[in-house]
Amino acid sequence: MTPPRRYPAVIAALVAMAASGCANSANSPTAEITVFAAASLQKTFTQLGKQFEAANPGTSVVFNFGGSSDLVAQLQQGAPGDLFASADTVTMDKAVTDALIAGEPSVFATNSMEIAVPPGNPADVDSFAALADPDVTVVVCAPQVPCGAATVAIEENTGVTLSPVSEESSVTDVLGKVTSGEADAGIVYVTDVKAAGDTVETIEIPVAVNATNRYPIGVLAGSGSPELAEHFQDFVLGPQGQQVLADAGFGGP
Amino acid sequence: MATRAARLDVPGWLFVPAVAGSLFIILPLAAMLTRVDWADFPELITSPGARTALLLSLKTSSVATGLCLLFGVPMAIVLARTTFRGQDVVRSLVLLPLVLPPVVAGIALLYTFGRRGLFGQTFEAFGVQIAFSTTAVIMAQTFVAMPFLVVSLEGALRSMGPRYEAVAATLGARPTTVLRRVTLPMVLPAVASGAVLSFARALGEFGATITFAGSLQGTTRTLPLEIYLQREVDADSAIALSLLLVVVAALVIGLARRSATAT
Numbered sequence: 001m002t003p004p005r006r007y008p009a010v011i012a013a014l015v016a017m018a019a020s021g022c023a024n025s026a027n028s029p030t031a032e033i034t035v036f037a038a039a040s041l042q043k044t045f046t047q048l049g050k051q052f053e054a055a056n057p058g059t060s061v062v063f064n065f066g067g068s069s070d071l072v073a074q075l076q077q078g079a080p081g082d083l084f085a086s087a088d089t090v091t092m093d094k095a096v097t098d099a100l101i102a103g104e105p106s107v108f109a110t111n112s113m114e115i116a117v118p119p120g121n122p123a124d125v126d127s128f129a130a131l132a133d134p135d136v137t138v139v140v141c142a143p144q145v146p147c148g149a150a151t152v153a154i155e156e157n158t159g160v161t162l163s164p165v166s167e168e169s170s171v172t173d174v175l176g177k178v179t180s181g182e183a184d185a186g187i188v189y190v191t192d193v194k195a196a197g198d199t200v201e202t203i204e205i206p207v208a209v210n211a212t213n214r215y216p217i218g219v220l221a222g223s224g225s226p227e228l229a230e231h232f233q234d235f236v237l238g239p240q241g242q243q244v245l246a247d248a249g250f251g252g253p
Numbered sequence: 254m255a256t257r258a259a260r261l262d263v264p265g266w267l268f269v270p271a272v273a274g275s276l277f278i279i280l281p282l283a284a285m286l287t288r289v290d291w292a293d294f295p296e297l298i299t300s301p302g303a304r305t306a307l308l309l310s311l312k313t314s315s316v317a318t319g320l321c322l323l324f325g326v327p328m329a330i331v332l333a334r335t336t337f338r339g340q341d342v343v344r345s346l347v348l349l350p351l352v353l354p355p356v357v358a359g360i361a362l363l364y365t366f367g368r369r370g371l372f373g374q375t376f377e378a379f380g381v382q383i384a385f386s387t388t389a390v391i392m393a394q395t396f397v398a399m400p401f402l403v404v405s406l407e408g409a410l411r412s413m414g415p416r417y418e419a420v421a422a423t424l425g426a427r428p429t430t431v432l433r434r435v436t437l438p439m440v441l442p443a444v445a446s447g448a449v450l451s452f453a454r455a456l457g458e459f460g461a462t463i464t465f466a467g468s469l470q471g472t473t474r475t476l477p478l479e480i481y482l483q484r485e486v487d488a489d490s491a492i493a494l495s496l497l498l499v500v501v502a503a504l505v506i507g508l509a510r511r512s513a514t515a516t
Contacts, residue, residue, distance in 0.1 A: 166467025
């Protein structure tokens with residue numbers, strides 16, 4: 001049996017750990033902002049945050065990445081933040097309606113859709129229309145989420161109706177079904193395909209019928225340091241920010 | 254069942270952590286109740302999407318529980334009543350889904366029964382397509398739920414001990430007769446409570462399902478998946494469906510407890 005004497009030691013250790021955790025956050029540089037950003041921006045924004053900190057010594061940019069609608073829900077519940085970047089205008093509109101945003105949000109990037117197929121393209125998919133073939137297993141996002149809404153828009157633009165075998169809640173799940181070879185094709189964002197590298201092949205969807213998601217950014221009304229937040233927003237909209245976004249496959253605003 | 258023992262006095266300080274622990278579990282459920290949009294509640298839980306999802310959940314969880322009984326009861330008996338080399342290793346491995354994150358379970362199933370998995374080609378040769386089918390949902394649920402039945406039944410068998418079975422055998426009963434007339438009747442309450450645990454686990458299954466089976470209304474989108482999707486667009490609907498799931502789970506556990514204490 002463990003002598004009961006040990007428990008106070010364990011508790012003391014836990015308290016010490018918690019205290020040191022608090023101390024760390026209190027030791028932060030003079031100016032810090034928290035950016036709420038859509039999950040699809042994780043790679044680019046992390047990189048931009050580092051570049052911004054290097055260019056502006058004494059500043060610190062902290063990120064909270066998540067699904068755009070989750071982030072708005074957190075902000076509605078009073079989560080403290082300085083800047084919000086959403087993956088679609090609908091979600092940003094929600095934040096604007098709830099008076100969470102100070103001023104007018106600006107669009108800083110766009111993202112369009114592409115067909116992802118497993119390496120070797122086992123079902124010989126060559127166009128969006130080919131996905132209507134009942135022998136082709138197609139996975140898409142559910143219409144309730146932004147990537148699914150974009151897929152529905154492409155179906156309307158092309159007049160091709162898909163019968164997907166699965167409607168996933170996130171684009172990551174769609175991509176997962178394609179990279180594992182479960183599905184013959186999936187409709188995902190251009191940036192996801194770029195990040196997936198060699199694990200998938202792609203078939204482009206013509207610009208004329210493609211759907212474009214616009215990514216808006218806006219300073220939060222509850223921001224404690226709105227000037228620094230605006231500074232970072234300008235950095236994202238500026239040449240350096242736009243270059244990093246373009247490298248990841250995002251389109252210009 | 255053993256006769257009810259006289260109530261033991263427990264140290265008073267035990268109530269402090271016990272009550273704190275209970276509150277920790279009960280409060281979030283109560284908090285959910287405060288956020289339910291009661292005016293639209295009936296409409297929200299009877300929407301076509303919700304009804305289809307609930308029906309699919311009940312159907313798949315029932316079949317999964319059946320499979321858990323079919324395979325889990327023999328597994329528990331073999332583990333509890335026999336000895337063989339590597340038994341401890343086998344026990345640890347078959348109980349692994351208890352501690353495995355469900356997403357990992359889904360990935361494992363994908364690489365076993367998926368189209369490019371270990372046996373995917375075999376199944377496809379027979380014209381059986383598991384991917385994105387209701388079968389995949391049932392497999393995911395059975396995978397994560399079976400250990401609950403095995404672990405509770407094996408525990409019951411061990412604490413009961415083999416003496417009654419040994420007596421039956423010395424009186425000339427064949428192994429199958431012993432199993433049917435002695436072993437199973439004695440552990441029936443444990444089988445029932447194990448089955449309930451499995452059913453409850455299958456009902457709440459999310460991670461393995463979304464990874465392995467996908468999400469399509471009426472085919473693979475069970476109630477937890479519907480809740481996750483509704484959360485994206487309609488928080489009220491997600492909360493209403495969550496409450497529905499909690500009520501169904503509570504009913505199952507309550508009914509099972511009542512029937513267990515009755516036997």
